[in-house]
Amino acid sequence: MGEYCLYLRKSRLDLEAEAHGEGDTLARHRAALLKLAHTRNLPVTGCYEEVCSGESIAARPEMQRLLNDVEAGLWCGVLVMEVERLARGNTTDQGMVADTFKYSGTRIITPAKDYDPADEFDEEYFEFGLFMSRREYKTINRRLQRGRRASLAEGKYIAGKAAYGYERYKLPGEKGYSLRIIPEQAEVVRQIFDWYVNGEEQPDGSLRPLGSFTIAKRLDACGVPAPSGGKWPACTVQAILANPTYIGKVRWSYRPTVKRMVDGAVISSRPVNHDVPLSDGRHAPILEEPLYNRAQDILNSRSHPPVPRAVPLQNPLAGLVVCGTCGRTLERRRYARGQDCMVCPNRDCDTKGSVLETVERAILDALESWLSGYQLQLEPLPSDRADPGAEKTVVFLQRSLDGLQTQMDRLCDLVEQGVYTPQRFLQRSQVLSARMAALDRALLEARAHQAASRRLTGSRFPSLPRVAHVLEAYPTLADPGAKNALLKEIVDKVVYSKTRGGRWVSSDMRLFLFPRIERLEERPAVRSPMP
Structure with a gap:
């Protein structure tokens, strides 16, 4: 008999039920499913748990992990309280869940019904259950939105996090929250x-x-910590200046999530909605309205909303070069001398900038040097010089995995004999499953190492001709966007370091390149020569 796993998800309604004293939802569901597995002699060796909304699979990491494991054929079946726990998202998410279970042949087992993906009627019933769960989710969401609007009209604070200068507190004797002033932050x-x-x-x-x-x-300079801790960014100051909460107002949907389709993928953004209506809040204001209104006049006079337009890429190194000190991506800037420079956008960073052409030339020189070095090292090898260590590692890992599988089989015998309780069985099986998963990953890497070692016995790296092609074609291109796309084919990132000299002087500039190559163990970092 194959192995089974549990999938447990706590929804928003479960959180509300717990608030009314109904106990921990995940613990109750886990106990019910373990009892079902014990009754039907199903060997449960894994468990996936998460606390989140069922709106989107993209926001549910444990569900993503479950689908990957189901697709790989790791489980014979998944135990869940009801199919609605698997997917309440849109039709794309529901289709992904249905197809993953269908084509992998994985059963879905609930206390009410078993779903066999090979059975046509079960498949229809499963898809209908997902459709109804989506309708239920939409109904719940509409009710929540109505509740938020009603709370907003009553002056309650409905955001999850209090504005700086306030703390959120539960209104006594009624539902909802309001704000209480923190004197130090208010000052x-x-x-x-x-x-x-x-x-x-x-x-x-x-x-x-x-x-x-x-x-x-x-x-x-005054030692005042920012709302998120550490130093104050200018954008946080601007957000405080534009927040009407400080004059006793409440708002909602100031930055709504807007989704749009771009190149077949759903892209989410949160644009500012300046026309959001304001309501009188129950909390005490920190500021007088005249002072706040004067600040808004100044903000509006200084702001320049960007005009959307299609601007061609001007930086051939866009998105490639990162600061070695703070990790921010370097930006292209044009200065009075008319030359483009690569600088770190972090004003608190001590990394010095450099002329863009200097950085570009250093990257190309480093790639050429790296390529010639590999071409000297990776001459064709005779077949009897394949790496023996890779072969031994594969054998050792396979034996270790077989040993763990034997332990898992013995564990199933112990729970069937009543030696282990279901709780103890799940704990032990989770430990063994984690070790087996780690060995599986190590075995995959070892086999990839073994295959790469065997390929190297008769040929060089397959990516080297592509690197040579890029270096040959790069100087012939005039479009920075085309150059950028070409470099990204062979370069993952470039770590930039420079602590002395101005942007017009090379000084101690250092570049560490991480090429995109098929690797045996680790992708090597390539240090550029001094420009």
Whole structure:
């Protein structure tokens, strides 16, 4: 008999039921499914648990892992409380779930019914169950949205996280939440608005208004921690300046999720909705309205909304070069001398910039040097010089995996004899399953190493001709976008380091290249020569 697993998911309704004292949902479902497995003598050796909404598979990592394992044929069947726990997403997600179980031949077992993917009637019943669960999800979501709008009209705070300067608290004797002022943070909010609207006093007694970036620097200098901890980014200051919560208002859907189809994939974005309606909140305001309105006038006068337009790519190294100090992707900037430079966008980073052409030339030189070195090392080898270590590793890992499988079989015998309880059985089987999964991954890597070693006995790396082609074709291209696409075929990333000299001087610039090559063990980092 094949192995089975549990899938447990706690939904939003389950959280509400727990709040009313109905106990932990996952524990109840786990006990019910283990009892079902014990009654029907099903060997359960795995469990997938998650707490999230069923709207999308993309937001459910455990469901993704389950589908991958089902597709690989790891399980004979999956035990779940009801099929609605598997998918409540759109028709694409439902079709993905149905096809994965159908083509892998994996059974779905619930306390009410078993679903055999090979049975036509079970398949129809399963698909109908997914369709009805989607309708139920839509109904629940509409009810929740109505509840949010009603709470908003009553002045309740419906966001999950309180605005800086406040803490969220449960309203006594009724449903919903409101905000309570945190005095220390409220003083920081007032200081931000005062600096932005009235300004900072100068030595001559005059006041100079400060921008969001300068305000962030002032707060860092004063030792004030940012809402997320650490240093203050300018965007956080701007978000505080634009938040009407500080004058006693509440809002919803200020940044709604907007989905659109791009090249066959669903892309989500969260644009700012400036026309969102405001309601009077129950919380006390931190600011006076005249001060807040003056700040909005200044913000509107300084902001320049981007005009959407199709701008061709101007940087051949876009998305490739990352800062070795802070990890941010370097950007192309044009300066007064008319030359393009690669600089780190992090203002707090000490990494120095360099001329784009200098960085580009260093990358190409490093690739040429790396290619010539590999061509010297990877001469055709006789067949009797294949790596013996790879062969021994595969044999050792296969024997270890067979030994764990024997232990798993003995474990099933112990639970059938009543020596192990279902809880103890699940704990032990999870440990063994984790070790077997780790050995499976190691065995796959070892076999890939073995195959690569055998290929190297008669030929060089198959990716080397592609690298040579890129280096030959790159100088003939004039379009930066085409150059960028060509480089990304052979380069994963380039780590840039430079601590001395200006952007016009090479100084101690260092580049570490990570080529996209078929590797035996680890992808080597290629250090560029001094430009």
